[in-house]
Every structure is written in C-alpha cells, then in structure tokens.
Amino acid sequence: MNIKRNIIFALESRKKAGVSIVENVPIRMRVNFASQRIEFTTGYRIDAAKWDVDKQRVKNGCTNKLKQSAAEINASLLRYYTDIQGIFKKFEVQEILPTTEQIKKAFNTLHKPAEEGKASKDGTETSTKSFYKAFDEFVCDCGQRNDWTHSTYEKFAAVKNHLITFREGLTFEFFDEKGLNDYVTYLRVTKEMRNSTIGKQLAFLKWFLRWSFRQGLHQNNAYDTYKPKLKSTQKKIIFLSWDELTILRNFKIPDNKQALERVRDVFLFQCFTGLRYSDVFNLRRSDIKGEHIEVTTVKTSDSLIIELNNHSKAILDKYKDVAFEDDKVLPVITNQKMNDYLKELAELAGIDEPVRQTYYRGNERIDEVTPKYALLGTHAGRRTFICNALALGIPPQVVMKWTGHSDYKAMKPYIDIADDIKANAMSKFNQL
Template sequence: MSSTKLVIRSDRKAFGKTTIYVQYTHKSAKKKFSTGYSIAPNCWNGTAGKATGTSKEIVEFNARLQIIKGRIDKIVQDAILVGEEPSFALVEERLKGLSNSSSKLPELLKQEKSSNQDFLELFAENINVTSASKSHGTIKHYKSTLNHLKAYASKRSIKLTLSYLDTNFYHDFVQFLTKELEMTNGTVNNQLKRVKVVMSYALDKGLTDNIAFRKFKLLKHTEADVIYLTQSELQILFEADLSSEPRMAKVRDLFVLGCTTGLRHSDFSIIRPENIENDQLVLRTIKTGDWLRLDLNQYSRTILQRYPNGLPKLSQQKFNEYVKELGQHCGIDKSILVVHYQGTKRIMERVPKYSLLSSHTGRRTFVTQSLERGMPIEVLQKFTTHKDLKTLMRYAKVADEQKKLQMEKAWG
C-alpha cells in the first residue's frame, strides 16, 4: 500500500526552521521528497500535516504544500492505473521530468498555477471516483449540475478552468441560474454546494491553490413547506378502491409503504421477500449504509402481503410523476401556499397539495405522524437512522388540529 503525507524532520526541532517534506511510504519503506519550503517546528501541526493558523497567508501556504503533495499522489495513482510499480525510483524520475530538477518541487507550483485544467473534466472525474460511495440519486444530482455548468460555459463561450472560478464567476453563474434558467434560490444553492465540493476535491489533490470558492455564499431562500399526509388523507389513500387502475394501485401501495415505514425510495425499491424476518424489515440502507431493523405495522404488513414475490419496480422519476396523479385522483387537493425566492424576487403562489407530493413526502409523513401518534422521539430516530435530532425534526410538522388539541389539553 502506498501513501503520502507532509512532514518535517523530527531531529531538527532545535533549529530555527526546518524543511517540509512529502514523505512517500511504499511497501512499508519511506522516502522524503523536499518541497523546497521550510517552517519553524512550533508552527507545524504534525498530525494534520500542515502549518498552524487560519490567516490568509497560512491558508495559501498550506494550499501550495497540497499542490506539491498532490503531484506525487497523481504520479502514484497514474502508475497504479496502468499496472506500473510506483517505486521510489519511478516517482523520482517522473518528478525530475516535471520539474527539471533533482527531487525538489517548488517549480511544480508555478507549473500548476499556469495550467488550464478543465473544471468540467475534473467535475466528471469526481463523479466517477465517488460513484461507489454516493447514492444513485446523489450522482444524478451531480450530473445535473455538470450539465448546468456546461450550458453556462457554452452560453458564455468560455473554458471553465480551475483558476476561472473566482468571485466574478460566482456572481455571473448565479445570474445565469436565477435569470436565464429561472431556478429558485434553493435550487441554485444546491448547484453552488456541488461546485464547492469539487473545488475542495481539486484543492485536496493539489491541483489548484484557488480558494476563492470558499467565499461563494448561499442565497437567501425559504425552505419548501414540509408537505405530509394527515392521518385522514393517508387512510383515504390506503382504503381507495383502485382495482380498475392497476398502475395507480401499485404506486399507492409503494407510497403508503413509504408513509408507514419512513423508508426512502432507494430503500423500499430494493425490498425482497428475504428482507422480511420475524415481522421486521431487515435491510442495509442505500444512502447511509446503516443496517435497519424496522418493525412492521398494520399498513406495511398489509402492503407487503400483497406482493409475495417482491414489490413492483418504479424509477424515482416515474414514481414522483405518478404519485401526483394518485393524489389528484384521490382528492388530496387542499390549497397550499408556497413561498420561494428567485434571486431577490419573492414569489408566492397557491397550488393543490397533490402537485407537491413526492417520494420524500412519505418519509415526512412517517416522522410527523409517528410523533402525533405518541412515538418517543428516540425510538423514531432508530427507525429513520438520523444521526441527530436537528436533522430529524426538519421532517416534522405539527398539524393544525394537533396544535389545537395540545393547547386545549394544556390550557383548557
């Protein structure tokens, strides 16, 4: 196994300054490559492998060190990909070829700074290398952001390089998303978050020292109303006679299952008969990888009994399309006020409730109704696998009738 880290000489701590090295470990052996930079030992965090401090100068200094370290990482990774042994000799030879020096690397910084690495190519690379650790839905969102970046670059007739992503890009990209693509601020923020993730990826790999992306501020927005089904609405769906609408009946069953288990679409889509053990659903969640033992109830038990050979399959896109149709068919049409921002413009509109239904509505319904029905929050947290209560409570919304009931109970 090969690895790199930034270190200083432990036997030089009595000196005023000591050289910073990239220590390359391969097959338990170690070799140090000088970065050409030095530092006072008391200003060095050996555990983190960086200079201590948060000033602009220190941040930039650490970024330069990461660029140098990242060059060696890339040499090693490229060698492994083509089946070469990433030996000390190979790394040193490749470094000489890049810097035209012995084993010192300061010139590599200048070389990287002047490069015009394509940010779109790096974005696509990030999608590929993280595809195994991210859910299908998350990867789909990243691909969507990549398409928006491509559209922006095409519209502006520019090449998006790592150095191009500065505050001027930020303001113009936000303008493009809000004015030309007419995105709400919440959606724009999602694009900005993914851009920042990939720029952090580039910084960690030592491909850039551009840290302007850290100043990309999220826009003011109002979170979408936490839509959920009331107990009466859930009962209407559960009892609806859809015998003449087999497609809609399958969507209803999947939706009710989500509402009464709290499972995400990605999780109830993989349920097989063998996942049912002792009146529990036992599965590893797709998004977090957590093992979940979910006790069945009268609703989920009935739904699962209808499909002894496994639940029907439906993509999330189709599910979200059909569940709105289901809500309209069953009269889930209460008028809902929706408020959102587009740039500085505040937009208010009333829409029928069925138009806001999605697979995530099921999870919100489960959280809200579980609390309404008296389930202790610490037990609910076990079922939803949320790591903290703050995140869990974002899914909860107290119904008006429940508020009235609690007020009367408390005050009479």
C-alpha cells in the same frame, strides 16, 4: 431552438454461429436526432448478465475482464452522455441543426488525447481542457471513493452542463470573486434558479474547486471566502394527514386504472414503515423476520429493525404468494413512474388541499399555491410516517430508531409539524 434527441447506451448485438454472444460484449452509445442515428464505441465491454438494461448502466459491484469497476465504467458513460448533451446545446444556442458528421467531429475533438491538442499562444485552450478534464477526474475519483449512486453522478453531470453553457472557455483562474459572482448571476437570471438551488450548485462547484486545489491544479482559493447572501426559506414538508391517508386507503380505484392499486399499496407500506423508496425497492423476502423487517439502507447503510403493524402486515400478506423478480416483496416500479402515478391517484382521490410554497429568486419573494396532489412523491410516504408517528405521541428517539435519523436537528421540522397537529386537535374540544 430545441433539438429533440435520444441518447441510449446498449450492448452491441453480436452473434456467433447463430447464437448471441453474452460475454465481454462492447457497450455502444447511440444518438438519435432529426430521423438520424449515430453510433459511438465507448471503449468498454461487459458481460450481458452484468448489464442493467433499464438503467443502461453496469450493475453495481460488477467488473469486466479488464477489472474495470462498474463505478469507473458508469462514470465514463455519464461523461459521454454529458459531452453529447453539451455539444447539442452549443448548436441550439447557434440555432443550427447539425449533421451527423458535425456531431461526430465535435465529440471526437473532445475525446482526443491531450497531447494531440495544440495550446493557443495564451494557453487558454490548454487551461480550458485542463479544467474539464480535471472535472471528469474529480467525478471519477470522488464517485469511486464515496460510492456515489447513479443519481449523484447525474447531479454532477448537470453541474458540468451548467458550466459549459455558462462560458465556453473556463479556467481555474476565472473563478475569483467576480467570476463566482458572474456564475451566480447566470444561474439566477439565465437559468431562473431559486436561491436554494443556486446554493446547492455553488456548493458542488466549490467541492470541485477545493478538490482541484488540493491536487495542486491551481492556486486560486477565492472560493474559500466567497459566501453570497442567498435569502431562502425552510422547504415545506409534504405529507398526508391521518384523514388524508384514510381517504387514500379507502378510495375506490376506477376499473380502467387498476395499475394504481399496486402503486397505492407500495406507497401505503412506506407510510406505515417509514422506508425510503430505494429501500422498499430493494426489500427482499429474506428481510421479513416475522413481526419485524431488517434492512440495511441504500442511502446511509444504516442497519434498521422496523416492527410491523397491522397496516404494513396486511400489505405484505396481500402479496405473499406473488412471485416478483429477485425475490422482491412488493411490486415496486421505477421512482419516476411511481411519482407520476401517485399524483394521478391523489388527484382522483380528491387530495387537493392548496399548499402555499414560498421561495426566493435573488431578492424577489415568490409565493406559489399548488394542490397537494401535484406535490406528492414517493418520499412523502416516509414523511407521512414520521409526522403521524410523532403526532400519535411516539417519542422522537423511538421514531429515529425506525427511520435511521441520527441527528435530532433533522427531526426538528417534523416535531414542529407534530406540535401544530396536536394544537389543532386540542382546539376541537372548543367545538363541544
């Protein structure tokens, strides 16, 4: 059973003397399902100017009147989102369409103060509550300390969901070698995850168990020696060859698809600068310094100086007189929408070379052949820049200065690809 629902965080709409209140506004959580709506208070307030309507979160770096930080508030909102999703999943497993009262009751039970809950005779209920409460504290603590991005919070929300759906009454003691084996089996068989994905999920769980062990919450360190054999292959790097890049640049976009032009321009700018999506999104006019751009990357906080070439300059010139919000340089849309449009654009342009990807699920080897356009995303722009720069003979250490890579090991897969491109190019002399 699949219960369609929509979970929205928004500021409460309040007016005083006919004027909208924009300071210290309550944040509400609205849940829509089966033509019904439930409103929850989150217990947090924020000024409207500090609220990101699109992301439905407090803007990074902001605080409210109680000095609660964006990281703290957003972590709690994500926790509420995860809890609601977990509640719906339980009803789905039981194939029950819940009433609004059942959802409210289940949510309020989760958020009762710890002292209100009564432990069962064997202490299981207390241990279970302690496990998930500790997970929430772990997310909040590590998130604030490491300045996690929204996507990282989302990853750990998914980890918690997997744990909840795996077993309802989890405790720290459960995760001995057998318990860890059972969890890996669940991810492989029930969730049908690839070995590489299972490895990531296990690493996230170990991180939490290691943190909680250091906090003195349990004495079970079985995770330390647990290393299952998860056969995997190196992930294939998806990029555009110079010929494909030329095809994409020269493709005449249909009149009824003109929105794709701006998407193409942003993607091409990545292909000629090596910038990640997040850095193109944040690029401001003040970052353009004549013949180069200066950026501090969002992901790694590296300060980079990237020289402009004729291709990247042409794209900047195209939009130099267009005013964008927050003085941005380029018309960058959301990552998800841009990924969707990129696939559509590449398909229309005929970039459909079959790409074979190999992965393992348990000991089963699975080969999938997919047209290249279906695998394209914004990060392919950065990869395209690196691969083509190396193929042109630009030294790796120079490319690394542009991309911010500090580890030669991270560049090796790209160098191998560049060597293959050069070898294939040399073979063309045999056709003369």
